[in-house]
Amino acid sequence: MWQYFLKRVFWSIVTIFVIIIVNFVLIKLVPGDPVHAMIGDFPAPQDYIDQLRRDFGLDQPLHVQLWLYLGNLAQGNFGFSFANRQPVLDLILGRTVNTLILILPAIVFSAIIGIALSLAAASRGGGFDITVSAITLFGYSIPVFWLGQVLVLIFAIVLGVLPTSGMYSLRAPQSGFGAFLDLLRHMVLPLACIMAFKIAVFSRTARASILGVLNSDFVMTARAKGLSRGYTLWRHVLPNAVIPVIAVFGYQFGHALTSSLLVETVFAWPGVGQLFVTAVGQRDFPVLQGILLLSTILVVVANVLADLLYTIVDPRIRRSLGARHA
Amino acid sequence: MTSPQAKPLVEISDLHLSYTMQRATIQASRGASLTIAPGEAVGLVGESGSGKSTLARALLGLNDPKSTRIDSGSIFVDGTDVTRFGERDWRVLRGSSLSMVFQDPLSFLNPVMRIDRQIVEAIPKSMRAEGVSERVDDLLRLVKLPQAARRSYPHELSGGMRQRVLLAMALASKPKLLVADEPTTALDVTTQAEIMDLLGELRQRLGMAMLLISHDLGLVSKACERIYVMYAGRTVEWGPGSSILKTPAHPYTKGLFDSARALRLPNGLFATIGGDVPNLAHKIEGCPFRMRCPLAMPKCTTMSPATQVLGQDGHWVRCWAAQDSGIAPAQGNDVKNA
Ligand SMILES: Nc1ncnc2c1ncn2[C@@H]1O[C@H](COP(=O)(O)OP(=O)(O)OP(=O)(O)O)[C@@H](O)[C@H]1O
Ligand SMILES: [Mg+2]
Numbered sequence: 118m119w120q121y122f123l124k125r126v127f128w129s130i131v132t133i134f135v136i137i138i139v140n141f142v143l144i145k146l147v148p149g150d151p152v153h154a155m156i157g158d159f160p161a162p163q164d165y166i167d168q169l170r171r172d173f174g175l176d177q178p179l180h181v182q183l184w185l186y187l188g189n190l191a192q193g194n195f196g197f198s199f200a201n202r203q204p205v206l207d208l209i210l211g212r213t214v215n216t217l218i219l220i221l222p223a224i225v226f227s228a229i230i231g232i233a234l235s236l237a238a239a240s241r242g243g244g245f246d247i248t249v250s251a252i253t254l255f256g257y258s259i260p261v262f263w264l265g266q267v268l269v270l271i272f273a274i275v276l277g278v279l280p281t282s283g284m285y286s287l288r289a290p291q292s293g294f295g296a297f298l299d300l301l302r303h304m305v306l307p308l309a310c311i312m313a314f315k316i317a318v319f320s321r322t323a324r325a326s327i328l329g330v331l332n333s334d335f336v337m338t339a340r341a342k343g344l345s346r347g348y349t350l351w352r353h354v355l356p357n358a359v360i361p362v363i364a365v366f367g368y369q370f371g372h373a374l375t376s377s378l379l380v381e382t383v384f385a386w387p388g389v390g391q392l393f394v395t396a397v398g399q400r401d402f403p404v405l406q407g408i409l410l411l412s413t414i415l416v417v418v419a420n421v422l423a424d425l426l427y428t429i430v431d432p433r434i435r436r437s438l439g440a441r442h443a
Numbered sequence: 444m445t446s447p448q449a450k451p452l453v454e455i456s457d458l459h460l461s462y463t464m465q466r467a468t469i470q471a472s473r474g475a476s477l478t479i480a481p482g483e484a485v486g487l488v489g490e491s492g493s494g495k496s497t498l499a500r501a502l503l504g505l506n507d508p509k510s511t512r513i514d515s516g517s518i519f520v521d522g523t524d525v526t527r528f529g530e531r532d533w534r535v536l537r538g539s540s541l542s543m544v545f546q547d548p549l550s551f552l553n554p555v556m557r558i559d560r561q562i563v564e565a566i567p568k569s570m571r572a573e574g575v576s577e578r579v580d581d582l583l584r585l586v587k588l589p590q591a592a593r594r595s596y597p598h599e600l601s602g603g604m605r606q607r608v609l610l611a612m613a614l615a616s617k618p619k620l621l622v623a624d625e626p627t628t629a630l631d632v633t634t635q636a637e638i639m640d641l642l643g644e645l646r647q648r649l650g651m652a653m654l655l656i657s658h659d660l661g662l663v664s665k666a667c668e669r670i671y672v673m674y675a676g677r678t679v680e681w682g683p684g685s686s687i688l689k690t691p692a693h694p695y696t697k698g699l700f701d702s703a704r705a706l707r708l709p710n711g712l713f714a715t716i717g718g719d720v721p722n723l724a725h726k727i728e729g730c731p732f733r734m735r736c737p738l739a740m741p742k743c744t745t746m747s748p749a750t751q752v753l754g755q756d757g758h759w760v761r762c763w764a765a766q767d768s769g770i771a772p773a774q775g776n777d778v779k780n781a
Contacts, residue, residue, distance in 0.1 A: 334550040337505055342565040342612060343538025346530065352564075356555050432596045433554055 125424060129417040136413040140406045141186050145179075147402065157401040159199035195410070196403030200396070205407040209389060213411060215284060216381070216388030219304065220373045223311040224366070230312070231319025232355070232362060239327045240350050249320060256317030261376060265310045265383035272306060279305055282385035307384045311376060315369065322365055326358040333357070356430070363427050367420030374412050450522065452620055452652050453479040453502065458516035460501055467724040471497040473676035473731070474516075477654075479620060484646060484653045486663030486684065488699065489673035492720045495656045498673070499622045502654070503541050504533035521619070538567050542613035546625040548605035552597035558608055559593040565615035582611040586641065603634035607641070614645065620652045627662070639666060660703045664688050669757075672696045675721050675731035682758030692753055692765040694736050730763070738764040 147154035152169050170176075174185050189195075195205035238246040273281040280286060280303050289299035330336065331354060339349040377390035385391065389408055396404040428434045460472035471494045479485045487495050500506045502518060504525065513526050521540060525532070545551040553561060562579050570578060583590060586607040597605055606626060613621055623642065627635035643666055646653050657663050663670055664684045671681040672693060680693040691697045698716035718735040721727055730736070733743040740763065748761045 334545065334547065335553045338545070338551045338553075338609070338612070339564075340505055341503060341537055341543045343534045343536075343567070343616070344564060345534065353553050353556070357553070360555075431555060433598050 121428075122421075122425065125421055129421055132417050133410075133414055136410060137187065137190065138183070140410055141183055143406065144402070154402050155196055156199060157403060158399060159401070161197075161199050165197070190410075195407040198396075198401055198404045200399045200401045200404070205403045208404065209392065209407045209411055212387060212389040212392045213415070215386065216374070216377050216390060218300075219307055219311065219380070219386060219388060220370070220377060222304075223308055223315055224369055224373055226308075227312045227315030228319045228362060228366070231316045231321075232323045232359060234316070234320045235323040235327050236350060236355060236358075238324065239331060239354070240346060249324075253317045253320050253324075256313045256315075257321075259313060261310050261314065261379050262383050264313055265306070265380065268306045268309060269384075279303075282383075284387055303386075307380050307386055310380050310383070311373060314376070315373065318365075318369065319362060322362050323358060326361045327354060330354045330357045360427065360431050363423060363430060366426070367416070367423035370419035370423075371416040374416065450481075451478040451519070452481045452483075452521060453477070453654075454517075454519040455498070455502065456517050456519075458498070458501065458518065459514040460497060460506070460516075461512055461514055462497075462506075463510050463512065469723045470514075470726075471676055471723055472501065472516075473723075473727075475673065475676060475678050477671050477678060477681070479652050479654060481619065482650050482652050483669065484655065484667040486667035486670040487654060487656045487673060488658060488660050488663050488670060490658060490699075490716075490720055492723070493673045494676040494723070495658075495673055496624055497676075499543065499624050499654065499656055502622060503537055503543050504528055504530075505543070538616055540619045541622065542616060542618040542620070543622040543624065544606065544609040544613050544626050547629050548602060548609050549597060549629075551609060552605060554597055556596075557593070558595050558597070558600070562608070562611050562615060565612040567616050570616070578615070582615055585614060585645065586611045601634075602630050603637060606630065606634075606638050610638075610641070610645070614649070617649070618651055620654065621646075622654045622656070624656045625658070626655075628657070635662075642666065660699050672699065675727065676723060677731070677761070679732070679762065680758075680760045682753070683756050686754070686756050686758045690753075690758075692758070692760040693732075693762045694738050694764065695732050698735075730761075736764075740764065 144154045152166055152175070155169055155173070156166070172185060172189065174181050177185075193206050195209070197203070198205050198208055201208050234249045234252070238249040269281050272279040282303075284300065284303050285296070286299055286303075290296050336349060336353060339353050344353075374390070377386075377388055378394055379390070380386065381388045381391035382394050389412070392404065393408050395401075396408070455475060455477045458472045458475045459470065462469040462471055473494075475494065475498050477485070477487070477498070487498070489495050497506065501511075501513070502520070508530065516526070518525050520536060525536065528536070552558075559579055562582055563575055566575060566578050579593065580590070583592065588604060588607045588611065592600060592604060592608070597608070600608065606629075609626075621642075626642070627638050630638060639662065642653065642655070645651075653667075655663055655666055660670075664687070667684055669682065670684050670687045671678045672687070672695065673679065674693075674695050680687065680691070680696050687696065688700075691700055695716070702715050716735055721731050721734065728747075729745050730739075730743040730748050733739040736743065742763050746763075748763045750759055750761050751765070752759055753765070
């Protein structure tokens with residue numbers, strides 16, 4: 118089993134490496150002076166430009182340049198954002214944390230709610246099932262930016278109970294529980310926006326898998342034992358039904374990163390999505406490349422973790438992997 | 444043990460049951476009747492699709508209530524008619540009087556739950572006083588499973604061991620009746636024999652009744668006191684195993700015997716029952732076996748055969764052609780050549 122994971126990790130590293138190469142090629146493809154691509158549209162001091170030429174050996178052959186580029190990345194040197202007057206790595210790390218504060222709870226809660234809804238629908242059936250399907254369809258089809266604006270209109274402007282945008286209020290406490298509460302209040306609307314879609318996705322996956330499991334023979338065994346329907350759903354159906362749901366975790370994480378572009382723009386959430394949109398506008402290439410690289414790493418890591426979780430939940434996989442690689 | 448006077452544990456009378464599907468309604472039971480006395484071993488045989496599992500599931504209320512309807516007939520268990528039972532009533536009955544083991548022990552076990560937990564669940568609340576773990580020990584010993592199997596997952600066990608796990612779960616409630624639906628079909632020959640021996644031994648020890656379902660007449664006649672033969676959703680012949688074995692009266696039963704013995708006909712072909720089981724989505728006038736029957740006569744097309752008794756030992760048959768137990772010897776049943 119560990120060999121399987123070593124193999125997974127190896128291929129993850131290969132994936133990341135490929136993205137680095139793509140990054141490197143992109144620099145080369147931008148028309149004009151490559152130094153320009155590395156700096157962006159902002160005026161940089163002449164000695165920084167000269168230093169970049171030296172660092173990347175722009176007069177050297179391509180493979181040497183790639184080697185130097187890798188060396189820079191390895192040292193955490195992702196370049197400098199003149200638009201933000203900050204080293205790229207510092208900038209995107211902070212922003213990525215802000216995005217994860219939003220995305221991770223969104224995925225976890227959406228999965229829990231989506232699974233719970235489908236489970237309840239499976240146990241109640243009839244009207245409740247139809248209601249859940251309607252909610253799912255709604256979550257699927259509603260555009261995120263529209264939902265965001267409607268939510269702001271209702272909860273921030275008309276009712277005035279939640280902030281319209283941002284992550285912190287200036288007047289709120291800077292630390293402690295007060296600051297946490299303030300953050301939570303800011304999170305509610307963007308979370309709702311991301312989760313509307315995610316709940317739909319998870320409940321659809323869960324619904325299909327629950328229906329499949331309900332038809333399994335071992336559910337009949339549970340009935341033959343005289344177990345109640347609720348207990349059977351909880352102890353037999355659920356553990357089997359979550360397995361395919363976990364399998365889509367990694368993919369859903371990547372998708373949530375993408376949707377953060379829209380949500381963070383609507384709510385002025387200072388995350389990596391918003392940074393990306395701004396950087397595109399400013400032609401801030403170092404930042405764009407940094408985000409591309411970092412989000413690749415995040416998605417790859419998320420997929421490996423989802424795989425790990427998958428093997429923990431399903432003993433059959435644990436064994437077949439053990440047998441194959443022992 | 445078989446005394447017809449004893450109040451039956453199970454009495455199914457002229458059961459008609461149908462499955463409703465999107466396109467068709469399948470009448471899977473069309474007049475099935477069966478009784479089981481307390482402690483008795485009863486066999487149920489018939490080709491694939493004849494409705495054996497349907498009947499067994501109906502007896503435990505395990506058919507999906509959404510798509511299954513009992514059209515007529517009755518099922519009495521311990522003197523109570525269960526045809527109108529709701530899921531709640533069934534649960535009580537399944538947790539106490541009735542248990543079932545199934546054909547494919549792997550798919551009938553939860554793949555992500557350890558064996559001991561699955562057995563524990565089957566122990567009724569009322570029997571947990573003496574300690575759950577001890578009870579699991581007892582059950583494992585009863586079905587001759589090693590203690591090491593406790594912490595295993597189903598996929599880690601052999602087919603025979605899995606069937607023993609199903610048995611342990613079924614026995615956990617000390618049932619009065621164990622329904623075994625083709626319990627050895629998925630196993631290799633040696634393991635089959637082991638499981639059959641175990642079933643016989645357990646039945647003796649626990650004094651429970653058993654309904655053994657199989658398409659293997661030989662296997663059933665060894666393990667059971669009485670045998671029911673089922674065709675197209677109805678029971679067509681039943682009686683003491685020895686009597687059915689010696690003097691099968693229904694042409695279908697004879698066909699089953701001949702194909703079981705792989706009887707070679709004079710023309711060198713193996714005897715099989717030609718033709719197919721009729722489509723249970725369609726209504727059938729008269730005798731459902733007449734299309735494949737070597738003895739079919741005009742009456743069979745129009746009139747459903749009456750049930751008639753053969754001799755004194757409770758041997759019954761539903762066939763126009765079977766006049767008495769000494770019916771004409773089996774002719775070649777190879778309808779393909781007829
Ligand atoms: N859940 C169900 N829904 C719809 N039709 C069913 C269902 N279960 C069985 N049937 C149909 O009912 C008929 C009888 O099936 P059943 O499984 O009772 O036969 P069987 O004698 O047990 O056969 P086998 O030896 O293959 O197990 C078949 O035509 C089958 O297709
Ligand atoms: Mg069957």
